[in-house]
Amino acid sequence: MIYSLSKQKIIIAIFFCFLFSQNCTILNSENYGDCNTILGYSWTSFGCLPIYGCDMGNDSEFFFTTFEECNITCETNNSLGDINNDNFINIIDIIALVNIILNNENFILYGDLNFDNFLNVGDIVSLVNMIINYEEEIRDSWTIINEDILTPKCSNCHYQGSFFAETSNLILTEDVAYNQLINRSPDNNSANENGLVLLSNETGLLGLLRSFLWEKINIKNENHFYSEHPQYGEIMPLGGPFLTNGELDFIEDWIWAGAPENGIVADPLILNDQSEYNPPEFTPLEPPILGFQYHIGPFEVLPNTEREFLYYVPPESNDYYVNRVEMSMSPGTHHFIAYEFSDNYSGTLPNPYEYRDIHTPYIEETPFNPEWIQNIMDLQEHIFIFGTQWPAWDYTFPEGVALKITTDAGLDLNPHYFNYTNETIQGEVYFNLHATLPQDVVHEAGILQLGKNDISLPPHQETTLEKIFSTNEILNSININPPSNTSELKIFQLFSHAHQLMTRFDVLILHENGQEELIYTALDYEHPPILELDPPLTMTVGQDIISRATYYNNTDNYVNFGLLSTDEMMIIFGLVYFE
Numbered sequence: 001m002i003y004s005l006s007k008q009k010i011i012i013a014i015f016f017c018f019l020f021s022q023n024c025t026i027l028n029s030e031n032y033g034d035c036n037t038i039l040g041y042s043w044t045s046f047g048c049l050p051i052y053g054c055d056m057g058n059d060s061e062f063f064f065t066t067f068e069e070c071n072i073t074c075e076t077n078n079s080l081g082d083i084n085n086d087n088f089i090n091i092i093d094i095i096a097l098v099n100i101i102l103n104n105e106n107f108i109l110y111g112d113l114n115f116d117n118f119l120n121v122g123d124i125v126s127l128v129n130m131i132i133n134y135e136e137e138i139r140d141s142w143t144i145i146n147e148d149i150l151t152p153k154c155s156n157c158h159y160q161g162s163f164f165a166e167t168s169n170l171i172l173t174e175d176v177a178y179n180q181l182i183n184r185s186p187d188n189n190s191a192n193e194n195g196l197v198l199l200s201n202e203t204g205l206l207g208l209l210r211s212f213l214w215e216k217i218n219i220k221n222e223n224h225f226y227s228e229h230p231q232y233g234e235i236m237p238l239g240g241p242f243l244t245n246g247e248l249d250f251i252e253d254w255i256w257a258g259a260p261e262n263g264i265v266a267d268p269l270i271l272n273d274q275s276e277y278n279p280p281e282f283t284p285l286e287p288p289i290l291g292f293q294y295h296i297g298p299f300e301v302l303p304n305t306e307r308e309f310l311y312y313v314p315p316e317s318n319d320y321y322v323n324r325v326e327m328s329m330s331p332g333t334h335h336f337i338a339y340e341f342s343d344n345y346s347g348t349l350p351n352p353y354e355y356r357d358i359h360t361p362y363i364e365e366t367p368f369n370p371e372w373i374q375n376i377m378d379l380q381e382h383i384f385i386f387g388t389q390w391p392a393w394d395y396t397f398p399e400g401v402a403l404k405i406t407t408d409a410g411l412d413l414n415p416h417y418f419n420y421t422n423e424t425i426q427g428e429v430y431f432n433l434h435a436t437l438p439q440d441v442v443h444e445a446g447i448l449q450l451g452k453n454d455i456s457l458p459p460h461q462e463t464t465l466e467k468i469f470s471t472n473e474i475l476n477s478i479n480i481n482p483p484s485n486t487s488e489l490k491i492f493q494l495f496s497h498a499h500q501l502m503t504r505f506d507v508l509i510l511h512e513n514g515q516e517e518l519i520y521t522a523l524d525y526e527h528p529p530i531l532e533l534d535p536p537l538t539m540t541v542g543q544d545i546i547s548r549a550t551y552y553n554n555t556d557n558y559v560n561f562g563l564l565s566t567d568e569m570m571i572i573f574g575l576v577y578f579e
Helices: 007-020 069-072 091-102 119-131 141-153 163-168 178-181 190-195 204-209 212-215 219-228 245-256 268-272 372-380 471-476
Strands: 037-043 047-052 290-301 305-313 320-329 332-342 356-358 380-388 392-396 401-405 411-419 425-436 447-452 461-469 489-497 502-510 516-523 531-539 542-555 569-579
Touching: 007 305, 037 069, 091 119, 119 268, 141 178, 141 245, 141 268, 163 516, 163 531, 190 212, 204 245, 212 219, 212 245, 219 372, 245 268, 290 305, 290 320, 305 372, 332 425, 356 372, 380 411, 380 447, 411 425, 411 569, 447 471, 461 516, 471 542, 489 516
Parallel strands: none
Antiparallel strands: 037 047, 290 425, 305 356, 305 411, 320 392, 320 401, 320 425, 332 380, 332 411, 447 569, 461 542, 489 531, 489 569, 502 516, 502 542
């Protein structure tokens, strides 16, 4: 046992063991230094967990310097049908599956080919049919990726001259995609600093660890991606649909083999797995080291109802600057928004820590109910600060940028849940505001909010609505003023908000010459992408913003603007600063 070594010697000893054998020395739980310092990661029954300076009791099996090394090395992640995990699907896998079923061994997810949560003869038949019905693929592995994955799912945004191609310096059309990717440095500063290339030709684990492409498309790793690499941007394709498990496994095998341009190095049968990643279960957040945590609930959402309410929290004793926002919400969420009250708010501030409901059956929705009227009026007196429709969100501002939260009126928090089941569900929200010191703030951030209230959707029709916002309208929609007449407006975050009839939501830049440039698209009203612009989008005088949304009204009635989920909205939110 190691008792007498200093902290430095202990760390050296652990890394020495890792580099040469991967087997870890078993350590006692003693104080090894700063509890906030991550020394590495250990594999446990819960996955790859960080080992901190004063928490060395969970490293009895493996110790890894990075999460990626731990996750890729330890986690069983066979492709569907690849029972023996040799990256190919053939008769050997049939024999292995038969033996597992005959011996009544433990359930394995990658053997459940018919997705019924049981291993039986049906899975054997499915695997046999997959193999015998397979038409031999003669294309190179890269050709399959290029033609069948990148072209339909990536190149429609990353083409020559597009906004996404120019901001990422990456074109993914068939003719240039490989040379655009292989061993090129990414434009993302954080990925560059971490030593990544867009696509590495190094084989094995190192090739995966060094490939920014793999980080950006691996939706199965979204929690780690957003929590530990917040400056990497968004998982792609932006806003989804994301790659299937089969597509991810195929690309992973190809990168593991060195990402060759020619040759067959991955089994095309893997692509038969059309299943998609499902996000992990709701977990509470740890409070920030510097900042504030707000916890709402648990609260009941009754069967076949929606519940939306306001929840006022009084102001802190001092102004503070936020440079990171973190949220975790239980299943069933439609959105969560944090508001401030506008400067023109003349009413009495609400009672703190009470649910001020918006919808029946939690409150009587009539013009004769003053409580309901007041809650609706409060919604019209808000200034948007933060919000998301993702059940889990972790966003870090650009370096030196922070949003000032004042002591004027506190925060009015707005959870919104749907429950389309016949059972009561529990809503719950954790909301972290991570603060930074005032002397570290270079640019104060502001809130952009552009909306269209003139909405009328005829029944059983597709309708596209559009509104053009001029430079002056854009500036007037921001809650901070430019420091000078020569200041440039920088937009570093955009996302949209609409309700269930929306099928597409585009945001475009209208240049002075009349050219339109698409910069944002959402195809899912429940989970619109949060577009992090790094570097920020610079708006110049004469440029306008176009908001364009398409709806399909499948009801028998006209649908208009309103606050209910059965009404519609068309709003662009964003975070900006002036430079």
